[in-house]
Amino acid sequence: xxxxxxxxxxxxxxxxxxxxxxxxxxxxxxxxxxxxxxxxxxxxxxxxxxxxxxxxxxxxxxxxxxxxxxxxxxxxxxxxxxxxxxxxxxxxxxxxxxxxxxxxxxxxxxxxxxxxxxxxxxxxxxxxxxxxxxxxxxxxxxxxxxxxxxxxxxxxxxxxxxxxxxxxxxxxxxxxxxxxxxxxxxxxxxxxxxxxxxxxxxxxxxxxxxxxxxxxxxxxxxxxxxxxxxxxxxxxxxxxxxxxxxxxxxxxxxxxxxxxxxxxxxxxxx
Amino acid sequence: xxxxxxxxxxxxxxxxxxxxxxxxxxxxxxxxxxxxxxxxxxxxxxxxxxxxxxxxxxxxxxxxxxxxxxxxxxxxxxxxxxxxxxxxxxxxxxxxxxxxxxxxxxxxxxxxxxxxxxxxxxxxxxxxxxxxxxxxxxxxxxxxxxxxxxxxxxxxxxxxxxxxxxxxxxxxxxxxxxxxxxxxxxxxxxxxxxxxxxxxxxxxxxxxxxxxxxxxxxxxxxxxxxxxxxxxxxxxxxxxxxxxxxxxxxxxxxxxxxxxxxxxxxxxxx
Numbered sequence: 001x002x003x004x005x006x007x008x009x010x011x012x013x014x015x016x017x018x019x020x021x022x023x024x025x026x027x028x029x030x031x032x033x034x035x036x037x038x039x040x041x042x043x044x045x046x047x048x049x050x051x052x053x054x055x056x057x058x059x060x061x062x063x064x065x066x067x068x069x070x071x072x073x074x075x076x077x078x079x080x081x082x083x084x085x086x087x088x089x090x091x092x093x094x095x096x097x098x099x100x101x102x103x104x105x106x107x108x109x110x111x112x113x114x115x116x117x118x119x120x121x122x123x124x125x126x127x128x129x130x131x132x133x134x135x136x137x138x139x140x141x142x143x144x145x146x147x148x149x150x151x152x153x154x155x156x157x158x159x160x161x162x163x164x165x166x167x168x169x170x171x172x173x174x175x176x177x178x179x180x181x182x183x184x185x186x187x188x189x190x191x192x193x194x195x196x197x198x199x200x201x202x203x204x205x206x207x208x209x210x211x212x213x214x215x216x217x218x219x220x221x222x223x224x225x226x227x228x229x230x231x232x233x234x235x236x237x238x239x240x241x242x243x244x245x246x247x248x249x250x251x252x253x254x255x256x257x258x259x260x261x262x263x264x265x266x267x268x269x270x
Numbered sequence: 271x272x273x274x275x276x277x278x279x280x281x282x283x284x285x286x287x288x289x290x291x292x293x294x295x296x297x298x299x300x301x302x303x304x305x306x307x308x309x310x311x312x313x314x315x316x317x318x319x320x321x322x323x324x325x326x327x328x329x330x331x332x333x334x335x336x337x338x339x340x341x342x343x344x345x346x347x348x349x350x351x352x353x354x355x356x357x358x359x360x361x362x363x364x365x366x367x368x369x370x371x372x373x374x375x376x377x378x379x380x381x382x383x384x385x386x387x388x389x390x391x392x393x394x395x396x397x398x399x400x401x402x403x404x405x406x407x408x409x410x411x412x413x414x415x416x417x418x419x420x421x422x423x424x425x426x427x428x429x430x431x432x433x434x435x436x437x438x439x440x441x442x443x444x445x446x447x448x449x450x451x452x453x454x455x456x457x458x459x460x461x462x463x464x465x466x467x468x469x470x471x472x473x474x475x476x477x478x479x480x481x482x483x484x485x486x487x488x489x490x491x492x493x494x495x496x497x498x499x500x501x502x503x504x505x506x507x508x509x510x511x512x513x514x515x516x517x518x519x520x521x522x523x524x525x526x527x528x529x530x531x532x533x534x535x536x537x538x539x540x
Contacts, residue, residue: 037314038319040314044307045308045510046510046511049308049511145419145422145423146419146420149415150416159433159437160416160434163429163430164430167428167429167430240315240316241314241315241316
């Protein structure tokens with residue numbers, strides 16, 4: 001038993017879908033969410049830069065005495081997870097392996113679609129993880145760089161979003177996929193629309209939910225689960241402009257995660 | 271006469287439309303373009319952070335011995351121009367005043383539309399500049415946050431882009447504007463499509479062209495024009511991932527502005 005908090009970090013606000021899934025599955029756990037809003041997005045940045053930023057956030061979270069860390073960011077999970085694990089005294093959980101495992105479990109045709117930002121798709125991280133589970137897995141990948149700005153615009157069920165989704169996903173439907181991995185933390189916000197576009201025969205895998213499940217497994221295995229009666233706290237932290245974080249965050253959390261703190265940027269020179 | 275280079279800076283690649291306009295109008299001038307690709311976008315960042323970043327880039331450019339500086343970024347022009355001017359020994363030219371002046375000159379109905387990123391529109395910088403020229407000016411503003419990712423996706427004449435543009439601009443057409451200011455350096459790439467959506471009775475003002483014109487005026491006034499036979503050089507600099515800069519830059523420059531250098535980030539801790 002351990003009543004310490006779970007640290008959850010993302011380049012921005014997208015990881016709030018992961019925080020929401022954690023809160024849903026593990027309501028006794030305290031959480032500290034930090035979004036590096038001063039330097040978002042990480043997607044177009046070089047792997048070296050992403051690793052440097054991730055190390056800075058790791059240090060910050062370790063100073064808050066967290067008992068486990070969830071990397072709620074596909075780009076960081078793709079480029080920096082091994083690096084973070086060698087540096088961290090507490091377990092570090094990424095979003096990619098849990099998503100890949102859930103997809104591999106769900107597919108019956110061994111043909112899985114993966115959508116994500118340009119950076120995540122270029123890294124091939126989901127394809128590699130899926131084919132490590134099953135070398136015969138066929139993986140159909142598609143970068144969807146417009147989905148993040150569409151979600152942040154709040155156009156979750158908008159005709160333009162449907163148009164963009166059709167354009168991105170039409171080719172995937174011809175490949176016989178029966179599972180589609182939402183390989184970006186923003187995409188669960190588009191689930192109803194994506195379900196319509198893909199049709200009922202394609203199962204959507206929400207990495208956020210899969211990651212929360214993996215966190216539960218790890219906490220349990222290491223004896224780190226919070227006692228049932230411990231006081232639950234939630235902290236929300238941004239590295240720039242907490243007001244904007246609260247505003248856009250409200251789209252994700254169905255209600256504002258206020259008050260949002262500004263991180264002590266001592267080392268985080270953003 | 272002065273054969274020094276013009277420094278042009280932007281948070282990313284959007285300012286390349288300004289660089290192209292400068293090259294077009296002033297082919298004898300050498301240029302150094304620096305895009306802060308490690309920290310793009312500036313739009314959602316706080317004014318204090320934007321000013322800090324802008325000062326770092328100013329210092330870097332001054333170390334390259336430039337004779338004038340063009341701030342090819344609406345966000346920096348809105349938040350940091352006065353600050354930069356007090357610090358710079360060479361003239362600093364922004365994009366907002368030249369765009370506003372061209373619009374004020376072009377309108378006959380005194381009703382001007384302005385489109386830009388969320389940050390530029392929230393700053394009210396164009397409205398303020400327009401009403402300083404003519405206090406009776408009616409200004410209709412609209413943030414178009416999806417245009418930048420659509421341009422960077424290369425969807426310059428795509429049905430989805432037309433759909434998004436219709437959605438953003440339809441309300442503007444009912445306000446009787448006869449001039450529309452493209453208040454973001456990415457937007458000139460969408461000119462043909464925007465012209466179609468707005469119809470022939472609305473004149474589009476390209477801030478990039480207006481800014482190049484203002485630069486020509488300032489160089490001439492201060493005796494800084496390059497001698498006709500001076501060797502012309504062009505440098506392209508990014509603060510992260512020069513390869514991506516070259517790739518996306520090719521959309522803007524109709525051809526790659528390679529080779530792209532990586533900036534010495536001594537002080538620019540990105």
